[in-house]
Amino acid sequence: MKVISKILIVSLIFLSLPTHGVLDIKITQGIEQSLPIAIVPFGWSKYNADISIDVTKIITDNLKRSGRFDVMDELDLPQQPTEFGAINFNDWRKLGMENILIGDLTLTANGDYDVSFRLIDIYRGKQIAGFRIPSKPNLLRRVAHQISDIVFKELTGTAGAFDTRVAYVTVKKNKDKKTHTLQIADSDGYNQQVLLRSSEPLLSPAWSPNGEEIAYVSFEGKNSAIYVQNILTGKRKKVAAFEGINSAPNWSPEGSRLAMTLSKDGNTEIYIISLHSKKLTRMTNHNAIDTEPTWSPDGRKLAFTSDRSGGPQIYEMDIRGGQPKRISFEGNYNSRPSYSPDGNFITFVHAVNGSYHIGLLDLNNGRIKTLTDSKLDESPSFSPNGGMIIYATIGERGAQLAAVSVDGRIHQRLGLQQGDVREPAWGPFLK
């Protein structure tokens, strides 16, 4: 009997031991941390001293700023290869480096550049992505952003938003005179372009879906009016200049209509205007304040701020009309909604005990998450890849731009320039 039981035990143990010498291990946890990458300074096949744009530095800064990457310090690079064959994989493996980016700029006969790069998986010794991008000297900065996007996409699985632009308003005080400037810049703050200067306030810039036009509010005629301005040509047209308030323009996803706030009928209500026919449709009808409309990405809904329940809260309504539904229930101050590109979230200003933070509302379960802990945050909007939220906040040098990742882990300050910087709007992907 004893023998039998022993044999049973033996066979049981054999069953639980690895079969054919293969041990099974299940990995169910994992960690969340920045992705290690080394960016090797790009080589110059033909040197051109005139070029002032450091492609490698732009990419490095982009990836660092995104907060998703742990970029190796240039001084720590074990080698600086510019082509695949020159990579000593073992050196990199020893350092635990998973990915490296190498590249090369070639001056062509007509003064243009060929920028080629390869993103390499060190452990497997294989190329993940590799491209050659023909470019002109004045477009090198953009090429660097495009490369950043490709690297970001390959390593994080989500699209990057480096090759995009932001619009914002700066205010400079010179004695008693204020200068308001509507500007756009690359997502890293460089390549600034002034669209409009005014002694009167400029507010609420909003990008058209194709990224070619910006709608904004100008008080230049002492009364507010909504304009749409073409970025390339600088030409603009007045879209709404009704009596009373003309504010908070927001483009429909297909780009043919604007939602806005007007008080022409006595109360601040949400309207939609067709840009072609100038036909105006009133969306709300309530004696409370309804403002800051924003289109859902599928174009079927509008979200807006209303104080119809007492304090400002966020409401959502069908574009075909009907009763708006309150969707924010936490806290007594929630305003300035903006949809995420996938339509699953809304970012907004969420006040807690008199401090204004950037909040994130999960539309699937109604939960609110506070992403920032600064005090006077305003005007949040999503990056086109949905990963970041840009907003304005009060910093040491006054109002400035900042961005936070959707998971709240990554915080960036965008030190664009001196003076107050407000009302940011993150533009769409560039074509």
Place this chain on the structure above:
Amino acid sequence: MHVIVGIILIYSFEFSPKPTLSPNPIINIVKAKTIDKNQIDLELKRLRKKDNEKIEKELIRQKKIKKKEEDAKKKKLAKEKLKKLKKKKEQEVKKRKKEEADIKKRKEEKIKLEQENKKRIEKEAQKIAAEKKKEEKIKLEQENKKRIEEEAQKIAAEKKKEEKILQEQLDAELEAEQQERDLTVIQKYQILIRREVNSNFNKVNLPDSLECVILIRMLEGGKVVEASIEKSSGNVLFDRRATNAVYSASPLPVPQEIRLFKKMRTIRFTFDP
């Protein structure tokens, strides 16, 4: 022919040197005298006559001597013949006597031999009988011994069989205990490896509904030398991060004892965050 050559050689060797060694050459030096021819002739005749007489005399004398010698020789021969005959007779007698003695002796020896043979045969017969008796005794003894031994072997075999069963039981128990100990050790390393790979698996921004299976092979010491995707998650990035987790965690914690290491040198990781 050879003999002749030999003789010649000996002859020439013995005699030829002699003339050179002789101090006085044997040459009769003739003293010249002038004599009258007639006188010489007369003298010659006289000398010849004298010589002839002398020769005749000598011949007779020699004939006499020869006869005498022959007689003496004949006499001697006869004497010797007689002597020989006599001797022969004596020898024959002696021989006969000896033969008679020999026969007698042989007879005696034969009798003696026969007696001895008889005696020996008897003795041998006795000896054979004794040996036979002895052999029988030994055979009996051996048979007895064999029977006893066989019985002993039988008992020993049975005992051995019992011992073997016992040993097998013991081995099984020991094996089971060893397996249990191995399992405990392997489980310990399984936990260590899981912890190590977990802490290297960067799942940031990865969809958590995915699963991939990676098969890895290690060198002694735990260095990962091969990681192949056995079942893809369908997401390139997820697969890559999982693979990176294993490579980043390399060398993995493994037992130093090769026997144990061999039991776990191949690991199948299932990434299911």
